[in-house]
Amino acid sequence: MKKFLYSFCLFLLLGAGHSALAQTSTEAFAQYQAKDYKASGQLYDQFLKTGKGTSTDYYNAACSWALAGDKNKAFTYLNQAVAKGWENKNHLQKDTDLTSLHADKRWTKLVQDLEAKLIKLEANYNKPLKAQLEKIYETDQHYRGMLDSVQKHHGMESAQWKDTWDKIEAQDKVNQQQLIEIIEKHGWPGKSLVGQQASQAAFLVIQHSDRELMEKYLPLLREAAAKGEASxxxxxxxxxxxxxxxxxxxxxxxxxxxxxxxxxxxxxxxxxxxxxxxxxxxxxxxxxxxxxxxxxx
Incomplete structure (x- = not known):
């Protein structure tokens, strides 16, 4: 499952559109969280029939159906996710929601098709910069991804909570310095330069920075979003x-x-x-x- 990004406030991956449709997508994710994977898959079916879904919605539907034991639906939705622009091969291959699909011959073809698509897509990317930003993305999310578990088991007043936030803040400083150097050299790293996930890393790092950096780089993000280079x-x-x-x-x-x-x-x-x-x-x-x-x- 492509989960939410931790950006202090959670960034919900819901598309625009009629509120009833968005509600169906939200309910589908809620059923996934409740581990009722068949109900989640059925709600995604209902939502995606409208044609309003993003690549992430199709991917999440595939995860629900894979966990519910319906491989045919899972592969159908994964192929549709790739057709609609899903690019994150690393997440696809590591996602334990999809483990049940790995022995199926369709899995190898799916990965090969995605790799072929990425080769064409990435032909004009700045690959070293893409790799650097994807590493920054991982480090930005690493300790933030632990917060739910720490809060659940130790509470927000615990030494473990403080220690996790100390690690987050230390890593943020490293990431911010790297990103400042990247932006000063390349401008805002948009989708056409480094791909969607690497570009998202730039947003996350600035969103997790201080007021001064956010105000400094907000105009660049506005410009990038206006050009379709950022969401x-x-x-x-x-x-x-x-x-x-x-x-x-x-x-x-x-x-x-x-x-x-x-x-x-x-x-x-x-x-x-x-x-x-x-x-x-x-x-x-x-x-x-x-x-x-x-x-x-």
Whole structure:
């Protein structure tokens, strides 16, 4: 399963569109989390019939059906994911959700087809830069990926929690220095230069930096998103973070705060809340109600 990216606030991989469709996608992921993989797969079936799904939605549907034991549906959705632009071969091969498919002869062909597609796609990439940014992506997410487990087993007041955050902050400083050097030399590393995941690494590192760096590089991200070189949803998160740092209401509802009494996440103040879902849809984000529901689950 392609899980959420840890960007302090979780970045939900929901596409824009009618709220009922987004809700179906959210419910499918919720059923996956509950380990009811058949129900998850059926909800993805319902959602993907509309033609609104992204490559990630098709990939996640394949994971649910693989875990539910339906290899035919799993391979159908994986092939559709690749056709719609799925590029992350490393994740595909390491994802334990798909282990049951490895002995099937269709698996080898799937990987070969993806490799052939990537060779063509990557012909004009800056490969050394791509590799560097993908390593940065991994290190950015490594310790953040441990936070759920640490919180569950030790709590947010524990020495283990503090130690994990100390490691995150130390790695962030290393990543930020590397990224500054990359941007100063190459500009914002867009999708056509390094591919989607490597480009996403640039966003994550800046999103996890201090106010000064975010404000410095936000105009470059705006320009990249306008050209299709970065995702609008990433831009929405950074716009909100910068506004929150300035004490201003956010525009897209990406930033949440923990209520110390209820232990639930609540929305940081929003400008023109009546039109929030419209702005979110324009940036490729699902309805705020589903975002909040899944986040607090």
């Amino acid at each position: 609008k949803s990433s831009l929405a998160l950074m716009e909100d973070r910068v506004r929150m740092n300035r004490g201003l209401p956010q525009l897209y509802g990406s930033q949440l705060q923990m209520n110390p009494e209820t232990k639930k996440y609540e929305l940081y103040k929003v400008e023109d809340e009546a039109n929030l879902d419209k702005r979110r849809a324009d940036m490729g984000l699902g309805p705020i109600s589903e975002y909040m529901k899944l986040f607090n689950k």
